[in-house]
Amino acid sequence: MRIVCSALAATALTLAGFAAQAQETVKIGILQSFSGITSLGGQQADGAVKLFMKKYGDTAGGKKIELIRRDTTGPNPEVAKRLVQEVVTRERVNLLIGPDYTPNTLAAAPILMEAKVPSFVTGAATTGIIGEKSKYSTRTFFAVPQLCRPLASYAVKNGWKRVYVAVADFAPGHDCEKYFLEALKEANGELAGNVRIPVSNPEFSGYMQRMRDAKADAVFIFMPIGELSIGILRAINDSGLKSTGIKIMGTGDITDETYIDAVGDAAIGTITTGIYSTQHNSPLNKEFVKEWAELNGKQRIGWGALAVYDSMRLTYDALNAQGAGKFDADKFISFVHGRTFESPRGPVTIDKNNGDIIQNIYIRRVDKVDGVLQNVEIESFSNVGFK
Amino acid sequence: MSAVLTVLFNGIAYGFLLFIMSVGLSVTLGMMNFVNLAQASFSMFGGYVMVMAMQWFGVPFLLTLPLVFLVIGVLSVVMERLVFRHFYNTDDLTQVLLTIGLVFMSIATATYFWGGTYQRIDMPPWLIGQREIFGLTLETYRIFLIVIGLAMALALILGLERTRFGAMVRACVDNRRVAGACGLNTGLIFALTFAVGGGLAGLGGALSANLLGLDPNFPLRYLVYLLIIVSVGGMGTISGTLIAGIALGVADVMGKYYFPQFGGFVIYVLTVLCMLWRPQGLMGRKA
Incomplete structure (x- = not known):
């Protein structure tokens, strides 16, 4: 009897734990290319996320940030589509950083639109892929x-x-x-x-x-x-x-x-x-370059890293603004679109109407x-x- | 006029580059009748051996060339003993599937050791820039490529097509059992030929890396060119490979100069026409 009781109690505790966790976690899907000849993009994304979380911690708006990493393997829309489906339906991610590349972005758009999952476009520069295709998309990269x-x-x-x-x-x-x-x-x-x-x-x-x-x-x-x-x-x-x-x-x-x-x-x-040079003359960038070198060593900073870093910035700011309560995709987007902030690359604004980026060139x-x-x-x- | 001559010179130099890159495949595919697509991987590793020798140990560029030939030659013998020799008697498709698999593995291996990025390749100062020759301003490295390419072609034609060793190789390929019965050590001869083919592929990679860039995707990117040159030239002839290289090189550069809107096309159109006209290749023997 005692054994049964404690087993029940343990189960109840675990369930309670799950419930608490589910409430307080925000899952971010990181869909980048981590293997093969395009793995440089994934390394840059990893470097940026690692640096951001080291600096700003792993909680925002009282919620714990959980990363779900998936490998798009390069410009590969079939793979990207399957991964997006998987992280959205099974992992129940709240938002996505990626997928990278234009074909991947296009393949992901209909699913994200339907599931109302905000995403950051960090590696696709084609015009016309932001706004019309998914109002939950935000571009932190650049347009051609x-x-x-x-x-x-x-x-x-x-x-x-x-x-x-x-x-x-x-x-x-x-x-x-x-x-x-x-x-x-x-x-x-x-x-x-x-x-x-x-x-x-x-x-x-x-x-x-x-x-x-x-x-x-x-x-x-x-x-x-x-x-x-x-x-x-x-x-x-x-x-x-x-x-x-x-x-x-x-x-x-x-x-x-x-x-x-x-x-x-x-x-x-x-x-x-x-859009960015490590030589950019601003105190914020000098700090960024110094911290990047301390964490990521000799690897140089590409534009993709900046796009991912700024996506993390926007995510944390939006979560902090939302505060406690359930993650709300629409509130998230209405906070991010129209926002102006200082990035290591210089001042950046997200277009209020279509979520595309406005920045210094x-x-x-x-x-x-x-x-x-x-x-x-x-x-x-x-x-x-x-x- | 000087523009035309410069373009012609550049075309010939490009032809020699194509020859240097594909002659290793010409030896294994043409002479040994073994479809080894992984020759392109040997080229890539040749490039990395050169870069490492120069960057880490300060070996001068010219000295890295025999070193690359040796290292990649040994590597290819090891691979031959471990893997390839078991597939000499299989059909072409099996060999293609096996070796393309090895190409993918080599790409992953190179990414693991050297990362996905492009290597920095610093040529010695005497190979950089241009020289004035007969009133033409020519690129030094291209002159160097022509000289090296000629030397390689000569050595190979004399060494493989005109010597006793060359005859032994051909005997082994034509009928291995009879050649063995005549007292030839066929295993050794195949291994040696494989080493020469691999070494040449490595050399091709080392010599072309300066112009083509070097990263783990090298084998897949240039494999098509190797196959084009070897099949247009004809299986089993070094001179055919050389002629095909120069013809396609000149046509490519001329095409890009005179008809830039179709420029990238010329090499493929010529290949198709040539294969329709002579399916066995320019210098190939009738099958």
């Missing part, structure tokens, strides 16, 4: 036009009127080409020529000769993160095009901190637009700072939104 437009007026202002445009031959490349050409026309610049480079392309010399023949003042480049960016910058240097004095411009992908060392000195002088030049290649900010455009 934010980066593609500013360099047109900057080039013309500096007297580099004739611009050669080279983009990668895939959807975001075509997008970026369109936005840049529009902006170049508005700024009264002149198109010296343009070319679309195949996404699988180990050889650039034919394109280099064309750029040389076009006698442009500057070349504008949009390439996806990876070997194409490294390849084209090295080709411009090796072919001697760079020493003709042509200015090299592009979106920040081509000089991303996570592989700029592989480009090497060929990158020096390249002018890019970016910086013009940076690659230079060696204490022997390390860095994107040094030289000018900034304030509060650039998505047009």
Whole structure:
């Protein structure tokens, strides 16, 4: 009898424990790419979450934060969809950071909309995927036009009127080409020529000769993160095009901190637009960079890490504002959308109407700072939104 | 005029790069009749051996090349003894499935040891920049590639197609049982040929890493090019591989210069046409 009693008591206690826990826990699904060739994104996300929780603790608004980590394995919509379904229906996550990449974001949107689960878009830059598809989405990354437009007026202002445009031959490349050409026309610049480079392309010399023949003042480049960016910058240097004095411009992908060392000195002088540089001069960023290095060692900070870090910031702020009681997705979204806050990258606002991001876009030049290649900010455009 | 000549030179240099990358596969696939897609992984490991030797031990670039050949040659013999030799008599599909599996494993291995990011590759100063030759400004590294590629082609054509050892390899491939009955140690000959093929693949990786970048995804990204060159050139001929490399290299660069809107296409169109015209490859013997 005594045994039965204590067993019952124990069960009751456990149940009570569960109930209490269920009330006071907020589950965040972290859907990023943790394995294979895209695992760098996952490492950056892990680094950001770890740093944020070390600094601000593991409770917000009196609720304990619980992380549910899942591996999207890269731009893989089938996998992303299955994982979203799993964490939403079985793990009952309250919100998501991710999934990463545009195809993954699109695959997740209908489920999140139906289940009313807020999500942060931390790795997809395509236009039109925020707002219409899911009103529970918030983008903390950037949108392609934010980066593609500013360099047109900057080039013309500096007297580099004739611009050669080279983009990668895939959807975001075509997008970026369109936005840049529009902006170049508005700024009264002149198109010296343009070319679309195949996404699988180990050889650039034919394109280099064309750029040389076009006698442009500057070349504008949009390439996806990876070997194409490294390849084209090295080709411009090796072919001697760079020493003709042509200015090299592009979106920040081509000089991303996570592989700029592989480009090497060929990158020096390249002018890019970016949302964040570790060189950003603000007390908040200096602290962020210092703490990141203490925790994550030599790994450099990419934009994805910033997007995840700011998503955590918004989450904690929203939970604190909600206080006790059950997690409310609609309250969460109405707090986050329209919010302005200071991020290590500078001031950031989440658009009240569609949840997309409004932020400063910086013009940076690659230079060696204490022997390390860095994107040094030289000018900034304030509060650039998505047009 | 100088633009045309420069483009032509760049095309030839690219052709030599394609040759250097694919000659290892040409040896194992063409001469030994073994479909080893993992040659591309040997190339990647060759690149990593070069990078490590240079960064960690300060070995000069030129010295890393024989080192890479040796290390990857030994690695491929080990793999041959452990895995590949059991599959010499299986059909092509089994070999493809086996070796593509090994490619995926090699990608995971490289990510584990060196991380997912791109390696920093610093060439010695004398290989950087451009040189003036006959009034043309040519890239130094491309000149270097042509010189090395010519040397490799010559050594291989003389060594594998014209020597007793080469004849022994061909005898073993044509009919292993008869070759064995004639007193040839077929196991040893296959292992040695495999080592040469692997070593060459490693060398290809080390020489191309500077232009192509080096990360764990290297094998999958460039495997298609290796297969194109070897099949266009024809199985089992080094000279065919060289001719195919140069022809496609020149066509690719010329195509990108004159018709940039179709530029990326040219290499594939030519491959299809060539395969329709001569299914056995440019220099291949009729099957």
